[in-house]
Amino acid sequence: MAFGSFNGQGGRGTTTPMTEINVIPLVDIMLVLLVIFIVTAPLITNAVKIDLPKVASQPTEVEPENVQIAIDAEGRFYWDGTSVDRAELSARLLAAGERVPIPELHLHADRSTRYEILAEIMAEAGKAGLGRIGFVSDPSQTGDPHQASTQPAANSAPQ
Numbered sequence: 001m002a003f004g005s006f007n008g009q010g011g012r013g014t015t016t017p018m019t020e021i022n023v024i025p026l027v028d029i030m031l032v033l034l035v036i037f038i039v040t041a042p043l044i045t046n047a048v049k050i051d052l053p054k055v056a057s058q059p060t061e062v063e064p065e066n067v068q069i070a071i072d073a074e075g076r077f078y079w080d081g082t083s084v085d086r087a088e089l090s091a092r093l094l095a096a097g098e099r100v101p102i103p104e105l106h107l108h109a110d111r112s113t114r115y116e117i118l119a120e121i122m123a124e125a126g127k128a129g130l131g132r133i134g135f136v137s138d139p140s141q142t143g144d145p146h147q148a149s150t151q152p153a154a155n156s157a158p159q
Contacts, residue, residue: 064101067130070108075117090124097129104132 069089070078077089084092096103105125109118125133 064132065103066106067096067103068106068108068136069121071110071113071117071121073110073112075113077121089121093124093128093130097125102129102131104134105130106134106136108136 068078068080070081072078077084077086079089079092096105107118107121122133
């Protein structure tokens with residue numbers, strides 16, 4: 001069988017030996033060995049019986065607290081609802097940066113607050129170690145912000 005010819009030429013003296021290896025029996029044997037190893041591998045585990053101590057502990061998850069800073073339209077600062085001046089705000093930011101865990105900073109800024117003031121507060125918070133800063137917005141006012149200025153006020157009298 002290994003010396004057969006597939007070229008279609010008949011005759012006994014014109015056949016040349018086949019130079020290809022028949023791998024089908026090799027694949028069959030490898031598949032049988034693979035199945036045997038898959039079946040027997042889980043049975044060969046050596047487990048050592050150890051009496052481990054039983055512990056009932058809960059993970060300690062400490063939620064970082066939030067620091068609320070509000071800036072109104074006139075540029076006044078409020079720390080968790082109480083009015084503070086700029087120097088006291090800087091001191092409180094430094095003190096908050098030293099707490100463990102470091103609290104999150106939530107900025108409530110009026111729409112007309114200058115960006116310069118916000119950038120200064122964020123820079124001070126970053127220097128103090130408060131890296132998690134979130135901007136709090138009012139979800140009730142949706143749509144185009146310029147649309148509200150073109151519409152007449154609801155309490156104005158018609159002219």
